[in-house]
Amino acid sequence: MALDADKWLSGDPEIARLLNEETTRQRTTLQLIASENFTSPAVMAATGSSLTNKYAEGYPGRRYYGGNQIIDEVEDLARERLKALFGAEHANVQPHSGANANLAAYMAVLNPGDTILAMRLDQGGHLTHGSPASLTSKIYRFVSYGLTPRSDDPESLGEMIDLDQLRDLALAERPKLIVAGATAYARTIDARDYRRIADEVGALLMFDAAHPAGLIAGGAHPSPVGVADLVTFTTHKTLRGPRGGAILCSEELAKKVDAAVFPGLQGGPLEHAVAAKAVAFKEANTPEFKAYGHQVVANATALGDALTHEGFRLVSGGTDNHLVLLDLTTFDGELTGKEAQEAMDRAGITANRNTIPDDPRSPFITSGLRLGTAAETTAGMGTAEMATIATLIARALRSRNDEAQLAAIRSEVAELCGRFDPYAEFGA
Ligand SMILES: *Cc1c(COP(=O)(O)O)cnc(C)c1O
Numbered sequence: 001m002a003l004d005a006d007k008w009l010s011g012d013p014e015i016a017r018l019l020n021e022e023t024t025r026q027r028t029t030l031q032l033i034a035s036e037n038f039t040s041p042a043v044m045a046a047t048g049s050s051l052t053n054k055y056a057e058g059y060p061g062r063r064y065y066g067g068n069q070i071i072d073e074v075e076d077l078a079r080e081r082l083k084a085l086f087g088a089e090h091a092n093v094q095p096h097s098g099a100n101a102n103l104a105a106y107m108a109v110l111n112p113g114d115t116i117l118a119m120r121l122d123q124g125g126h127l128t129h130g131s132p133a134s135l136t137s138k139i140y141r142f143v144s145y146g147l148t149p150r151s152d153d154p155e156s157l158g159e160m161i162d163l164d165q166l167r168d169l170a171l172a173e174r175p176k177l178i179v180a181g182a183t184a185y186a187r188t189i190d191a192r193d194y195r196r197i198a199d200e201v202g203a204l205l206m207f208d209a210a211h212p213a214g215l216i217a218g219g220a221h222p223s224p225v226g227v228a229d230l231v232t233f234t235t236h237k238t239l240r241g242p243r244g245g246a247i248l249c250s251e252e253l254a255k256k257v258d259a260a261v262f263p264g265l266q267g268g269p270l271e272h273a274v275a276a277k278a279v280a281f282k283e284a285n286t287p288e289f290k291a292y293g294h295q296v297v298a299n300a301t302a303l304g305d306a307l308t309h310e311g312f313r314l315v316s317g318g319t320d321n322h323l324v325l326l327d328l329t330t331f332d333g334e335l336t337g338k339e340a341q342e343a344m345d346r347a348g349i350t351a352n353r354n355t356i357p358d359d360p361r362s363p364f365i366t367s368g369l370r371l372g373t374a375a376e377t378t379a380g381m382g383t384a385e386m387a388t389i390a391t392l393i394a395r396a397l398r399s400r401n402d403e404a405q406l407a408a409i410r411s412e413v414a415e416l417c418g419r420f421d422p423y424a425e426f427g428a
Contacts, residue, residue: 001075002032003044003096003190005019005020005023012204012299012316017312018025021203022283023423023426026038026419026422026423027195027417027422027423028348028413028414028418029348029349029350029410029413029414030348030349030350030376030389030392030413030416030417031350031375031376032211032349032350032351032372032373032375032376032389033162033192033213033316033350033351033370033372033375034184034235034237034322034323034370034371034372034374035183035210035211035234035236035237036212036236036372036374036375037214037236037238037239037240037374037375037378038240038378038379038422038423039236039238039240039241039242039276039280040280040283041423041426042278042279043240043241043242043276043279043283043427044242044276044281046242046272046275046276046278046279047165047242047272047275047276048272049203049272049275050272051071051074051271051272051274051275052270052271052272053395054067054068054071054271055268056068056071056075056268056271057262057263057267057268057269058262058268059075059258059262060072060073060076060079060349063268064424066273067380071271074271074274074275074278074354075093075269075271075274078091078093078274078275078277078278078281079091079092079093079095081246081278081281081282082121082246082248082277082281082341083248084285085281085285086217086223086225086248087223087225087226087251087272087282088225088226088231088248088249089248089250089251089254090248090249090251090253090254090257091246091247091248091250092104092246092247092249092257092258092259092261093244093246093274093278094262094266094269094270094274095232095244095245095246095247095261095266095279096244096245096266096270096273096339097208097234097243097244097245098126098128098208098232098234098245098246099127099128099161099235099245100261100265100266101232101245101246102126102128102136102206102208102232102245103128103135103136103261103265104247104257104260104261104264104265104266105206105230105232105247105257106136106177106206107260107264107265108140108230108249108253108256108257108259108260108264109176109177109204109225109229109253109256110140110176112139112140113139113140114139114140114141114175114176114177115128115140115141115143115173115174115175115177116129116136116140116141116142116143116175116176116177116178116179116233116341117143117144117166117169117170117173117174117175117178117179118130118142118143118144118145118178118179118297119143119144119161119179119180119181119182119185120144120145120146121144122355122357122358122359122363123146123147123181123185124147124182124183124184124325125144125182125183125184125393126182126183126278127211128180128208129142129144129179129181129208130142130144130192136203141235143169143173143175145161145162145165145166145169146162146165146357147159147160147161147162147316147357148160148161148162148165150350150357150358151317157316157317157318157381158316158317159315159316159357159371160187160316161185161187161189161319162408163193163197166178166197167197167200167240168423169204170197170200170201171200174201174202174203175201176203176204176205177204177205177206178194178197178198178203178204178205178206179206179207179208180194180206180207180208180224180228181206181207181208181209181210181211181232182208183210183211184213184325184354184355184370185316185325186300186304186314186316186318186319186320186321186325187316187319187320187321187325188221188320188321189207189212191207191222191223191224191227191228192227194207194228195227195228196329197243202334203232204227204229204230205227205228205229206228206230206231206232207224207227207228207230207231207232208233209224209231209232209233210230210232210233210237211234211237211238211321211323212238212320212321213233213237213239214237214238214240214289214292214293214296214320214322214374215232215234215237215238215250215296215321215322217284217285217289217293218284218289218290218291218294218296219293219294220290220293220294220296220297221293221320221321225248229250230247230248230249230253230257230399231247231248231249232245232246232247232248233245233246235277235280236294237374238296238322238374239280239284240280240283240284240292240374240378241276241277241279241280241281241284242273242276242277242280243273244270244273244274244276244277246277247261252277273364292377292378294352295377295382296322296373296374296377297319297320297321297322298382298383299376299377299381299382299383299385299386300319300321300322300323300324300372300373300386301319301372302383302386303324303371303373303386303387303388303389303390303420304318304319304324306360306386306387306389306390306391307324307326307349307390307393307394308398309390310331310340310390310391310394311326311330311331311392311394312326312328312330313326313327313329313330313331314327315327315356315357322372322373322374323370323371323372323373324370324371324372325354325356325368325369325370326368326369326370326371327356327367327368328340328367328368328369328397329367331394331397332397332398333399335397336361336365336366336367337353337354337355337361337365337366337367337368337369338351338364338402340364340369340397340400341353341369341401342354343396343397343406344393344396344397344405344422346396346403346406346407346410346411347392347396347406347410348409348410348413348414348417349392349393349396350385350391351369351370351371352369352370353365353366353368353369353370354366354368354369354370355367355368356368371393373386375422376389379417379420379421379422381420382419385416385420386408387418388416392409392412392413392416395409396418423426
């Protein structure tokens with residue numbers, strides 16, 4: 001149904017073959033990339049629909065082209081469902097991606113040259129939080145906060161967001177906007193901690209919930225909605241929708257946000273993606289999704305515990321969310337993130353290398369690995385499977401130069417994935 005490539009792409013066997021191979025890869029190897037998930041076939045069906053044909057520049061009731069009566073109903077449903085899901089006053093569902101949502105949010109409230117206080121990239125922040133390689137840093141002036149130093153005292157957890165440093169920088173730099181949120185940080189980020197500091201210096205607060213949006217929707221993490229002035233997120237990470245972004249804000253900022261997305265930043269919205277977002281928002285507003293959000297966190301905790309027993313160190317001393325950031329140096333001082341990622345790939349375990357705080361290696365090599373549980377939890381795995389996965393990872397990394405061992409692990413991985421198939425309804 002959702003991906004009958006053989007039928008609909010029979011005239012393009014090259015792409016048909018690749019689509020089938022990718023679906024098979026996702027079903028037979030472990031997907032541990034923290035920013036990925038498995039959408040429902042319903043979300044996929046909406047993504048692959050006739051709505052991709054329609055131009056709908058503007059917003060429901062105010063479009064530049066004709067023929068948008070049905071599209072208006074689709075986008076209205078998406079906006080209403082999203083507002084209901086998070087209890088927000090206003091929602092914009094048109095951003096093509098999380099990066100676009102962030103750019104639009106900046107554009108809605110800032111002028112070029114304004115100061116933004118956001119998280120350091122090498123300690124967990126995102127490219128759009130002011131990387132020299134990102135357009136954001138060419139338009140705005142970024143100042144960065146980071147983590148507290150690492151602590152080996154089990155009583156005082158290190159590598160947590162340094163709120164004292166954040167406050168000192170806010171007082172010294174007087175940013176117009178403070179950005180909360182990260183791409184590789186395993187602990188809870190509570191918007192209320194940021195709100196106090198933003199209020200003290202008269203700054204606006206944006207919460208980039210790209211990663212935890214699904215955990216927030218599922219009630220497993222505190223909600224920034226109503227606390228931060230702007231909440232941006234991706235719809236495809238823990239929220240389990242199609243690739244895309246969205247912005248939530250107050251009625252007061254609604255016009256500015258909408259104008260920043262279109263015509264400020266984008267042209268025609270991807271209404272097939274908007275329909276798929278609507279499907280995902282409905283799926284996320286269910287008791288099943290609440291249970292899912294809590295299971296994702298329980299699984300990450302179990303995975304982190306089991307990996308600790310294998311000799312890895314967890315950055316920030318553990319996890320509260322869907323991901324663990326592994327320091328490989330305690331497991332094997334010679335092992336780089338790049339080598340680990342490549343060996344795991346050969347064993348059928350997909351994850352990404354990641355810098356760790358004060359990483360002595362370059363961002364291309366790294367000393368860390370980031371693992372997430374959102375996708376395999378969707379596939380039905382629980383804490384017992386997380387313990388198994390930790391063993392498989394440790395074995396793969398110990399025998400990273402032994403192709404026979406890696407092949408043996410790969411077949412164990414395939415057996416495990418066969419018992420937890422995210423797309424059983426697609427058939428064999
Ligand atoms: C993933 C991510 C984004 C960007 O999302 P894209 O859809 O890849 O553009 C923005 N901010 C954070 C914190 C992220 O983790």
